[in-house]
Amino acid sequence: MEVEIERLNVKKEEVLRKCAELYWQIWKEPPWNEDFWTVKGVIEDIKKQMKRPNAVGFLALHREEVVGFTWGYEVSKEDLREISGVEALDILFEKGGRVFYIDELGVDSFFRKRGIGEQLSKVLIATARNSCKMRSFTLRTDIKAVAARNLYVKLGFRDLSIRDAEHSQRTYWFFELP
Numbered sequence: 091m092e093v094e095i096e097r098l099n100v101k102k103e104e105v106l107r108k109c110a111e112l113y114w115q116i117w118k119e120p121p122w123n124e125d126f127w128t129v130k131g132v133i134e135d136i137k138k139q140m141k142r143p144n145a146v147g148f149l150a151l152h153r154e155e156v157v158g159f160t161w162g163y164e165v166s167k168e169d170l171r172e173i174s175g176v177e178a179l180d181i182l183f184e185k186g187g188r189v190f191y192i193d194e195l196g197v198d199s200f201f202r203k204r205g206i207g208e209q210l211s212k213v214l215i216a217t218a219r220n221s222c223k224m225r226s227f228t229l230r231t232d233i234k235a236v237a238a239r240n241l242y243v244k245l246g247f248r249d250l251s252i253r254d255a256e257h258s259q260r261t262y263w264f265f266e267l268p
Contacts, residue, residue: 093206095213098147098161100137108156109149110136116196121234121259139163139193144222148213150197150206158197160210162229164222165191174230175255179262182228190218192229195238207241215245215265225267230260 100106110132117124139161140147147161165173167183170191182189192214197206218224229247231238239249247265254260 093150093152093157093201093204093209095209096149096151098136098140098149098159100140105149105156106133106136109159112156112159112198113194113196116198119199121232136161142169144190144218144224146214146217146221147194148210148217150201150210152201156198157201158195158206158210160192160195160207160214162190162192162194162214162218162227164224165189165228170228174252174262176252178252179228179250182226182264187226188224189226189228190222190224192227195229202237207238208244211241211245219267227265227267228262230254230257230262232257232260234259 098109107129110129113132114127114129117127139145142163145161145163147159149156150158167180170179170182170189171177173191192211195207195211215227218227227247229242231242242263245265247263250262250264252262254262
């Protein structure tokens, strides 16, 4: 099943709405169980995140339907403290380098296990590396999200075993390009 990877453009309202609907659907599923999202709230959040430094995002489209998404942005030590609620991730900045935070990755349940998450992740990392000169990447995922964790291992990430302050079942992962 072919998918096209397209850069996320928050000015394309219809595509953004479809992305938000998929986001809303995915995060209601276990292990996330985030039933507080609304489509309108997701759209506002995406627009806010895409204004962050070096923000970039991508969508996976199948016959013009959004079947996957990812986005991220550069974070400072203070940004990452705010996101995580912990100071333990300060270690990522010890070498004085810059860090790219992969904020979201999601694929429609019908389209999973087809390599779409890997495709999206690889294009996001490559774009952050080539366009933004990023070498260090971090993200968080739930300890019960086995498929996501396996993908991150495959991509070269390692679990730092640092837990998020608000979501204690989520740990932070790190990957650094040579």
